[in-house]
Amino acid sequence: MTGGKERDDRGPLTKLAQAGRRREWTGMPGQPGGIVSPPVWRASTILYDNVAHLRAVGTNIHERLSYGRKGTPTAWGLADALTEMEPGAGGTMLYPSGVAAISGALMAVLRPGDRLLMVDSVYDPTRNFCEQVLRPYGIDTIYYDPCDLAAIDRLLHDNSRAIFLESPGSLTFEVQDIPAITALARDRGIVTLIDNTWATPLFFPALSHGVDISILACTKYIVGHSDVMMGSVTATAGLFPQVRQTAWLFGQMTSPDDAWLAARGLRTLGVRLAQHQSSALDIARWLATRPEVARVLHPALPDCPGHDLWARDFSGSSGLFSFVLNGGDEAARAALIDGLAHFGIGYSWGGFESLALPVDPARHRSATRWQAEGPMVRLNIGLEDPADLIADLDAGLARFRARA
Ligand SMILES: *Cc1c(COP(=O)(O)O)cnc(C)c1O
Numbered sequence: 001m002t003g004g005k006e007r008d009d010r011g012p013l014t015k016l017a018q019a020g021r022r023r024e025w026t027g028m029p030g031q032p033g034g035i036v037s038p039p040v041w042r043a044s045t046i047l048y049d050n051v052a053h054l055r056a057v058g059t060n061i062h063e064r065l066s067y068g069r070k071g072t073p074t075a076w077g078l079a080d081a082l083t084e085m086e087p088g089a090g091g092t093m094l095y096p097s098g099v100a101a102i103s104g105a106l107m108a109v110l111r112p113g114d115r116l117l118m119v120d121s122v123y124d125p126t127r128n129f130c131e132q133v134l135r136p137y138g139i140d141t142i143y144y145d146p147c148d149l150a151a152i153d154r155l156l157h158d159n160s161r162a163i164f165l166e167s168p169g170s171l172t173f174e175v176q177d178i179p180a181i182t183a184l185a186r187d188r189g190i191v192t193l194i195d196n197t198w199a200t201p202l203f204f205p206a207l208s209h210g211v212d213i214s215i216l217a218c219t220k221y222i223v224g225h226s227d228v229m230m231g232s233v234t235a236t237a238g239l240f241p242q243v244r245q246t247a248w249l250f251g252q253m254t255s256p257d258d259a260w261l262a263a264r265g266l267r268t269l270g271v272r273l274a275q276h277q278s279s280a281l282d283i284a285r286w287l288a289t290r291p292e293v294a295r296v297l298h299p300a301l302p303d304c305p306g307h308d309l310w311a312r313d314f315s316g317s318s319g320l321f322s323f324v325l326n327g328g329d330e331a332a333r334a335a336l337i338d339g340l341a342h343f344g345i346g347y348s349w350g351g352f353e354s355l356a357l358p359v360d361p362a363r364h365r366s367a368t369r370w371q372a373e374g375p376m377v378r379l380n381i382g383l384e385d386p387a388d389l390i391a392d393l394d395a396g397l398a399r400f401r402a403r404a
């Protein structure tokens with residue numbers, strides 16, 4: 001935790017290299033020197049010196065060895081690094097998946113009788129959690145239009161406890177006016193939570209824009225290599241104790257091996273995101289010139305709803321975006337995707353390998369309607385040569401044209 005430290009003037013790339021490497025996690029007590037990164041500490045039982053020691057440590061303690069479920073320096077180092085990446089944060093908890101982090105954060109702030117405001121362009125499993133878990137437990141979720149600030153104001157009631165944001169939205173990439181929403185919430189004592197997986201704290205440090213709780217599917221860019229499932233919740237100092245307590249009560253934790261892989265991924269987040277950004281922009285701009293493409297939904301392109309807000313608030317764009325085809329049907333879209341040589345077909349994203357996915361946002365809306373000129377494809381632009389990816393998509397668009 002960095003809360004209470006003097007002002008930190010280091011740039012975010014310097015923090016990525018240095019964060020979470022506390023001396024007590026990388027060296028041996030009483031010995032000079034140390035290793036670079038906290039190693040894998042695997043443990044369930046922790047051995048105590050005597051009963052007095054056992055009593056002194058207790059069980060409700062943070063960042064002290066007490067029992068495997070409370071973590072070891074491997075997970076603490078990663079959590080500490082994520083906290084350092086979010087100026088204004090009090091601490092971070094880790095979860096076995098991004099969805100577990102989302103449900104863990106919501107359970108930490110909501111009680112029966114509360115009302116939750118949820119952005120309509122939210123990641124579909126978040127909506128499912130609200131409908132299939134929160135609603136039966138007496139927590140009402142109301143969905144709002146990501147592009148309509150006045151709608152939030154209208155939907156607020158005395159029992160509104162939290163506003164959940166995801167910006168840009170899943171599949172359709174609408175950018176929300178985050179500072180305006182958090183200002184409105186703060187005036188009324190309402191907690192704001194954001195799914196910040198797309199931008200990561202590198203391109204959007206959410207807490208410094210007024211958000212209380214920032215959630216990441218670390219599975220995506222933090223891990224970056226498509227081989228670990230993990231989530232994180234970073235909260236203000238005021239909310240962190242209840243986030244941590246809820247995670248402990250639910251027994252949430254991550255394996256030390258996974259935490260070690262995620263911490264390794266985190267070190268190269270800066271260079272990976274720079275490349276994802278530049279390749280994705282090349283490809284998005286090329287797609288925008290194509291007659292087979294009706295629209296490219298990429299926050300850095302002017303067509304994207306909320307583009308001006310993105311330009312104002314974000315310091316970069318990542319490698320995930322969608323495009324809408326001009327006419328054509330399911331079979332024409334499948335012809336485009338099925339023949340791609342350099343794009344895999346699969347869920348998740350944020351890894352080094354490119355992916356193409358057919359997406360149908362209309363199925364996941366309730367407060368707004370999704371209308372488009374044709375079927376849609378979401379691309380995860382990986383670290384391959386952009387020219388190879390463009391040639392591959394060019395051939396894909398030719399297959400689409402032949403079927404459309
Ligand atoms: C993938 C994803 C999640 C969930 O992460 P998992 O680790 O797959 O559970 C949450 N939010 C967004 C925006 C995602 O894309």
